[in-house]
Amino acid sequence: xxxxDGYLGPLTYGVMxxxxxxxWAIASWRMNRTLKARQAPYLAIGAAFSFVIMMFxxxxxxxxxxxxxxxxxxxxLIGPWAGVIAVSVALIIQALLFGDGGVTxxxxxxxxMAIAGVFVGYGVYRLVSMGSTVGSRRxxxxxxxxxxxxxxxxxxxxxIQLGVQPLIERSSSGQPLYxxxxxxxxxxxxxxxxxxxxxxxxxxxxxxxxxxxxxxEPELLG
Amino acid sequence: MTTTKKLWIGIGILALLSPLxxxxxxxxxxxxxxxxWGTDAIEKMVGFVPEGMKRLASSGxxxxxxxxxxGQGDGLVSGSLGxxxxxxxxxALAAAIMYLIAKLLVRKKNSH
Numbered sequence: 001x002x003x004x005d006g007y008l009g010p011l012t013y014g015v016m017x018x019x020x021x022x023x024w025a026i027a028s029w030r031m032n033r034t035l036k037a038r039q040a041p042y043l044a045i046g047a048a049f050s051f052v053i054m055m056f057x058x059x060x061x062x063x064x065x066x067x068x069x070x071x072x073x074x075x076x077l078i079g080p081w082a083g084v085i086a087v088s089v090a091l092i093i094q095a096l097l098f099g100d101g102g103v104t105x106x107x108x109x110x111x112x113m114a115i116a117g118v119f120v121g122y123g124v125y126r127l128v129s130m131g132s133t134v135g136s137r138r139x140x141x142x143x144x145x146x147x148x149x150x151x152x153x154x155x156x157x158x159x160i161q162l163g164v165q166p167l168i169e170r171s172s173s174g175q176p177l178y179x180x181x182x183x184x185x186x187x188x189x190x191x192x193x194x195x196x197x198x199x200x201x202x203x204x205x206x207x208x209x210x211x212x213x214x215x216x217e218p219e220l221l222g
Numbered sequence: 223m224t225t226t227k228k229l230w231i232g233i234g235i236l237a238l239l240s241p242l243x244x245x246x247x248x249x250x251x252x253x254x255x256x257x258x259w260g261t262d263a264i265e266k267m268v269g270f271v272p273e274g275m276k277r278l279a280s281s282g283x284x285x286x287x288x289x290x291x292x293g294q295g296d297g298l299v300s301g302s303l304g305x306x307x308x309x310x311x312x313x314a315l316a317a318a319i320m321y322l323i324a325k326l327l328v329r330k331k332n333s334h
Contacts, residue, residue: 085323179257190257
């Protein structure tokens with residue numbers, strides 16, 4: 001789901017940067033207002049977790065791979081605004097140091113996985129877990145469902161950004177200038193693998209860690 | 223043991239297991255993720271490399287491309303070691319940068 005350099009045209013990656021930067025600004029402002037010094041180590045662990053969980057590539061039919069992002073889990077544990085920054089930090093390191101995701105596509109990748117991933121995950125979690133107690137089964141299920149939905153929304157947004165390229169970025173002779181596959185190819189390809197497998201992986205990782213916190217550190221889920 | 227210490231042990235275990243993210247796809251003969259192909263693979267798939275992609279893709283020089291250590295050998299063993307080393311570097315950097323950001327953003331009056 002890490003869009004490389006060369007797949008998005010300047011219009012798309014420019015718009016995605018423009019969409020992402022305000023979220024970083026608001027997140028910084030919110031963290032400045034509410035963050036406590038004792039929370040800093042947990043935020044650091046959140047960023048580290050997001051970085052490493054994305055390295056667990058899982059193969060799927062068709063010869064491709066995918067992975068979880070940890071966005072939902074992190075948003076549940078440290079809150080959505082700190083979560084946006086934590087997942088963004090992981091994605092920016094992946095792009096700049098390891099070439100995983102393009103530098104031009106940092107805006108897009110952070111929007112899809114950090115911003116959309118975190119807010120969809122956190123929103124669904126809050127909705128499904130509403131009124132439940134910290135140790136309840138519903139809280140656990142809420143995490144799993146939220147993670148599944150969140151990853152699939154991130155994948156769908158990625159597919160849309162890739163799939164619109166042949167429509168909006170073409171040479172005078174009509175050849176695609178960037179990602180060459182149309183929406184009718186990109187959306188099913190991305191949607192199927194995330195609906196079938198990677199969404200469940202994200203759900204399992206999220207539920208597993210929530211279960212651990214329910215048993216051992218329930219105050220962190222409060 | 224403090225909560226953060228326990229969580230760090232968890233992250234450490236993930237770092238040690240991280241080569242699975244390289245080995246398991248290799249066992250199944252899987253390449254990268256959908257839509258993350260190099261220009262060579264794109265050329266094989268559609269018959270040409272789109273002009274803009276050719277121009278932008280070449281700018282993607284990074285210090286440890288694809289979670290490898292500079293000068294690492296071929297094969298799954300070297301690959302796994304490089305991958306694990308990359309995981310450790312990435313984890314340390316992500317944690318340090320996030321910690322720094324958090325420390326910079328915390329207001330003095332919120333420090334308790």
